[in-house]
Amino acid sequence: MRPLSQSVAAVPASGIRRFFDLVSEMEDVISLGVGEPDFVTPLCIREAAIHSLEQGRTSYTSNFGLLELREEIAQMLKKREGLVYDPRHEILITVGVSEALDVAFRAILNPGDEVLIPEPCYVSYIPCVRFAGGCEVTVPTRAEDSFRVSRAALEARITPRTKAILLAYPTNPTGATMSRDELQSIVDLAVEHDLYLISDEIYDRLTYDSVHTCVASLEGAQERTILLNGFSKAFAMTGWRIGYACAPAPVLEMMMKIHQYTMLCASITAQIGALTALREAEAEVDDMVADYDRRRRLFVDGLNRIGLPCALPGGAFYAFPSVGHTGLTSEEFTERLLTEQRVLVVPGDVFGASGAGHVRCCYATATPKLEEALVRIDTFLRSL
Secondary structure (H helix, E strand, O other): OOOOOHHHHOOOOOOOHHHHHHHOOOOOOEEOOOOOOOOOOOHHHHHHHHHHHHOOOOOOOOOOOOHHHHHHHHHHHHHHHOOOOOOOOOEEEEOHHHHHHHHHHHHHOOOOOEEEEEEOOOOOHHHHHHHOOOEEEEEEOOHHHOOOOOHHHHHOOOOOOEEEEEEOOOOOOOOOOOOHHHHHHHHHHHHHHOOEEEEEOOOOOOEOOOOOOOHHHOOOOHHHEEEEEEOOOOOOOHHHOOEEEEOOHHHHHHHHHHHHHHOOOOOHHHHHHHHHHHHHOHHHHHHHHHHHHHHHHHHHHHHHHHOOOOOOOOEOOEEOOEOHHHOOOHHHHHHHHHHHHOEEOEEHHHHOHHHOOEEEEEOOOOHHHHHHHHHHHHHHHHHO
């Protein structure tokens, strides 16, 4: 056989996978590892999808997605963020935000172009840049700064090859958020250096202590921003695989061209579900967010009480406690906690070198399980 793709072979497998493989062979594991809501998709969304199937709505849609859904997204963004997007030419329905991210990078990057990525960061960001022929330039953040990235740190890493800045607030894995003024300073930097901004805002609705700032709504941002969002987190629709991208028409046309030849269109059933989500599920979202907030406070308070220092995250549904004082690396801590107490967390360094000495805990699980996990983690810490 001839050699396989060198660019794909050079990307390591996800550092999370090994631990999920271990869990599959164990019983009585409390998983704080998967970034997925434990809620079922709201009933009105499920019923709408079922009804659409019963009515025989099983065809392709436009490559851009159902116009009715794009119009609803445009109305939502106008109402919530004051943004005006043309639903016919500036909004693309994708197979989750993961696909939106992939086609965004492939649409704007040429070989060797650099993308600035604050870390710790979601595990897919760097591979997607590399698959598109680009080069990641990671920008470390620190727990002392609540894992917020500064304009100065980004500016120090700009070179003539820099093409874009990737932002993702609230952030996976840290739950970090950024203020409007902090984000505006980064937009100003992008304007000064003529850079694209890619803003992954999948956790926008899961912002607890402040008002979420949409990057595209800031002065000077919309004409250079690719806004990514979707339905997985806020609406508990992870398995539906439905997201969207908003961008200036010339950029979106490039993204659509890739989408057209690789995905064709997102599932019509998922699109109908997403349309119903925007129209009818706001009360359910509010209830879920309020529950996440209660769990956030309970779990983070518990981590600090048992001796794992952890700042209260401002968004998403992750806690990112420090484990460095235990004398164990993040991976050692994760493996021993799993094997000795049957609690799954994720090593912080799989999200980049800046995550070393931390672990990611997803608190999107039932309160009794969170309480039991704290008991088991406490027992583990006392055994060290």
